[in-house]
């Protein structure tokens with residue numbers, strides 16, 4: 001645990017309670033390493049953020065905005081309440097409390113540049129290239145298949161558009177999928193695409209291959225192939241699970257675009273797929289489920305008010321929950337996912353308490369932390385909307401808002417990858433998890 005004292009200009013760094021150094025917080029020594037590690041993946045020239053944060057001057061010029069965005073936990077985009085629920089994620093990009101304190105201290109004490117020899121060497125950031133795939137960085141491998149939606153031109157001013165074309169996958173043999181990523185084709189098209197849904201059109205005889213037998217009677221559809229919304233990256237399945245693509249299959253897209261006051265010609269989105277090696281069949285099938293929270297038409301948000309909606313789902317077979325990804329629009333404020341176990345115990349799994357509609361972050365649980373839910377567990381989803389002026393993303397607090405497809409309408413649902421398990425496999429995973437847990441000293 002690292003803590004900084006409040007003495008002006010001086011950082012008193014305590015490790016396990018004992019002061020080991022007393023020195024001013026400087027850019028070179030303390031702040032630059034954090035910026036390199038947590039910001040430059042997006043804040044580099046040519047990457048997705050509007051400005052680079054590389055040099056002392058870059059960061060100093062944005063001091064006020066950094067104080068605001070970092071202080072409110074808007075940047076880096078990780079809007080989870082870290083004090084509750086599961087703590088381990090595969091894609092955690094948040095700042096620790098100590099890192100936030102260091103940045104704030106530096107801002108409060110005159111933004112000292114520090115000594116040139118303290119400056120860490122520049123880092124090459126793998127994912128900074130907006131035409132690169134984030135999953136390629138994680139897997140160390142380019143995608144095996146990339147499909148593009150047909151081009152669509154968006155006028156400078158027009159209603160939101162939902163474009164639903166179909167594309168052949170060109171597959172000639174069955175393949176298991178280990179990761180999928182969607183992105184607007186160019187940095188420009190990121191400005192007009194709100195979401196992309198992809199459905200895999202294919203016929204699987206005799207139900208879903210490798211779906212746990214216990215789930216066959218209640219999970220008859222494969223769910224969506226992949227969902228993407230502003231701010232999301234890829235979906236990397238656990239190493240024992242995946243999705244099946246068959247020869248002759250087709251992708252049906254739903255691309256939601258909106259006008260930005262300038263004609264945007266021939267906009268496209270891309271779908272990248274990484275396969276398991278030929279012949280490798282993961283033992284489990286994951287299903288992307290959409291858990292509706294707002295119960296559709298029940299969403300009713302009067303002007304200048306907040307609203308809460310809730311929905312409940314009973315798991316009819318044992319399951320592992322791989323991720324949590326809330327979906328709301330401009331008035332979205334928070335969403336949580338809790339489990340009520342068959343023995344009545346209630347547990348918060350995850351809560352996104354600082355939702356930002358431009359960032360549909362997918363919180364992907366670490367393998368050892370993905371919740372294992374016994375049959376009969378009830379999942380409770382709760383969503384909060386804020387239609388008051390205190391929500392900085394609210395375009396007009398005087399409007400009544402209800403459920404609808406446009407970004408100025410509202411929604412509330414969660415995208416969750418569910419891996420159903422048969423009872424013996426579930427018991428085995430629970431026992432393995434118990435054995436791995438370190439005894440409390």
Ligand code: HEC
Pocket residue numbers: 034035038039040041042043048049050062065066069070075076077093095358
């Ligand atoms: C995953 C990519 C990503 C990461 C990581 C990230 N940012 Fe950002 N940042 C963006 C994008 C994209 C925007 C513009 C859209 C927005 O405001 O949400 C932005 C906007 C900002 C802004 C507002 C700029 C303005 O014009 O007002 C600040 C300040 C900022 N980021 C600071 C940071 C800091 C500091 C870090 C690291 C501690 C960081 N960001 C990490 C992508 C990122």
